[in-house]
Amino acid sequence: MLLLRKRVRSHLLFAAPSPSTSPVLSLHRLLSAAAPAVSPNPSFVVEEYLVGTCGLTRAKALKASTKLSHLKSPAKPDTVIAFLAGLGLSGDDVAAVVARDPLFLCAKVERTLSPVVAGLTGLGLSNAETARLVSLAPGSFRNRSVVSKIEYYLKLFGSIENLLRPLKYGSGFLDSDLQRVVKPKVSILAECGLGACDIAKLFILAPRILSASTKRVLGMVACAKRIGVPRGSGMFKQALHAVSYFSEDKIAAKLDYLKRTPRWSDTEVGIAVSKAPILLARSNDVLQRMSDFLFSEVGLDPAYIVHRPAVLTYSLDGRLRPCYYVVKFLKESGLLNHDRDYYSMVMVSEKVFLEKFICPHKQAAPHLAEDYAAACTGQVPSTFRFT
Structure with a gap:
C-alpha cells in the first residue's frame, strides 16, 4: 500500500497528462500501474493521509477528517486521487477539491466519476474544462445526473465559459432539480419578456436566482414592478438583479434612505430607481459620500441627479x-x-x-x-x- 500511495503521489505531482490525452484512459493507466486494493489497514489514519497524500494543511485535514471517519484504508481515496491526476489536476488543485468536498475521496470511480467524464467529453468539454468543473463543483460531480444538467446549462448559458463564471461563486444551482426548480423560473422570466440571452446574463450575474424558490422569483418580479420597473421594461433585467440581493424590508429601507440623503420626493425616488435599479445595491455610506460631493462640492441640484442616476453608480x-x-x-x-x-x-x-x-x-x-x-x-x- 505504501508503494501504491507513492506511485499515485508521484503521478499526481510529476506526470499530469497532456491536454490531448483522454482522462479516462489516463486514469486506467495510473490504476494499472498501482498495486491491487488491500484489506482494511488498522494503522491507517485519515488525518495523516489528508496531510501526507492529499496535501491539506493540518487544520483543514482535521476538519475534513470528521467526514471520513468511516475510511479504514487508503485504497479508495488512492484511486480517486489517481482519477484526479488523470484529469490533469495539480497537487494544489487536488488539495482544494478535497478541502471543499472531503467525501469526493469516497466517490466510485468506475461507477460514477469515469462515466461523468465520458459524458462531459461527449458534450464537447475538453480535459481542462472538465478539470475546472471538478475544481469548482466537486460535490455535483459525484452525481451522474450532472451530465444532463451541464447539457441543459450549456444551452442556457451559451458556452462553458459562461457556465463556469457563476460556479466561481457557488455551485448550488447545479444541485437544483431542473424540472421542479430551474425550468419553471426560466419560464417565468420568459413570460416577463426576457429573451434567452437576457435570461442567461441575469443568471450569470445573479446565480442565486437559479436556486431560489419559484415563490421568491415571483416576489422579485412583483418587487421590480413596485419600484417602477415593470416586466417588459428595458431595465427589468437590472431590476431583478438588484432586488435579488435583498428582502423587501431592506429594499423599503433603501428607498426611504434615498428620500432622506439625496433629498428626493417619492416620485423622484421612483424615477431614479427605475432608471438605475442598481442604486438599491449601493451602501448607505457610499451614497452619503457621493451626495456630499455632488451637492456640496460640485454644486449639483438633487433634481439634476434624479434624471441622471447613473452618476451614483460610478466610482x-x-x-x-x-x-x-x-x-x-x-x-x-x-x-x-x-x-x-x-x-x-x-x-x-x-x-x-x-x-x-x-x-x-x-x-x-x-x-x-x-x-x-x-x-x-x-x-x-x-x-x-x-x-
Whole structure:
C-alpha cells in the first residue's frame, strides 16, 4: 500500500497528462500501474493521509477528517486521487477539491466519476474544462445526473465559459432539480419578456436566482414592478438583479434612505430607481459620500441627479472626483472657455476623457496627466487644491 500511495503521489505531482490525452484512459493507466486494493489497514489514519497524500494543511485535514471517519484504508481515496491526476489536476488543485468536498475521496470511480467524464467529453468539454468543473463543483460531480444538467446549462448559458463564471461563486444551482426548480423560473422570466440571452446574463450575474424558490422569483418580479420597473421594461433585467440581493424590508429601507440623503420626493425616488435599479445595491455610506460631493462640492441640484442616476453608480474616487478636478483646473487655468455638463463629462470612458481633456493640454499643462492619475488613486495633487 505504501508503494501504491507513492506511485499515485508521484503521478499526481510529476506526470499530469497532456491536454490531448483522454482522462479516462489516463486514469486506467495510473490504476494499472498501482498495486491491487488491500484489506482494511488498522494503522491507517485519515488525518495523516489528508496531510501526507492529499496535501491539506493540518487544520483543514482535521476538519475534513470528521467526514471520513468511516475510511479504514487508503485504497479508495488512492484511486480517486489517481482519477484526479488523470484529469490533469495539480497537487494544489487536488488539495482544494478535497478541502471543499472531503467525501469526493469516497466517490466510485468506475461507477460514477469515469462515466461523468465520458459524458462531459461527449458534450464537447475538453480535459481542462472538465478539470475546472471538478475544481469548482466537486460535490455535483459525484452525481451522474450532472451530465444532463451541464447539457441543459450549456444551452442556457451559451458556452462553458459562461457556465463556469457563476460556479466561481457557488455551485448550488447545479444541485437544483431542473424540472421542479430551474425550468419553471426560466419560464417565468420568459413570460416577463426576457429573451434567452437576457435570461442567461441575469443568471450569470445573479446565480442565486437559479436556486431560489419559484415563490421568491415571483416576489422579485412583483418587487421590480413596485419600484417602477415593470416586466417588459428595458431595465427589468437590472431590476431583478438588484432586488435579488435583498428582502423587501431592506429594499423599503433603501428607498426611504434615498428620500432622506439625496433629498428626493417619492416620485423622484421612483424615477431614479427605475432608471438605475442598481442604486438599491449601493451602501448607505457610499451614497452619503457621493451626495456630499455632488451637492456640496460640485454644486449639483438633487433634481439634476434624479434624471441622471447613473452618476451614483460610478466610482467616487476613481471617476467622479478626478474628472471634476481636471475640468475645474482647466477652467481656472483659462484652458476651457465654456462650461461642460458634469454628466456628459463623467459618463464617457476613461480613454475618451483623456482624449478630450488631458491630451490637448500636454504643452500648456504637462503635469496634468500625472496629477489626474494621482487623483484616481485617492491623492489630491497641490494643483487640484482649489481655494
